[in-house]
Amino acid sequence: MLQAYGCDSLVLSKTDQKALDEDGTELxxxxxxxxxxxxE
Structure with a gap:
């Protein structure tokens, strides 16, 4: 399926940023x- 978009892999990278969910928990x-x- 990725080849249909010109890609051949997925990369999941953790950033140094944080976000708050609806309960105020930092994620x-x-x-x-x-x-x-x-x-090549």
């Missing part, structure tokens, strides 16, 4: 990236 912020890995 880590993560980023999901769609990437192409070239083997």
């Amino acid at each position: 880590d912020v993560w980023v999901l990236s769609f990437e192409t890995i070239t083997n």
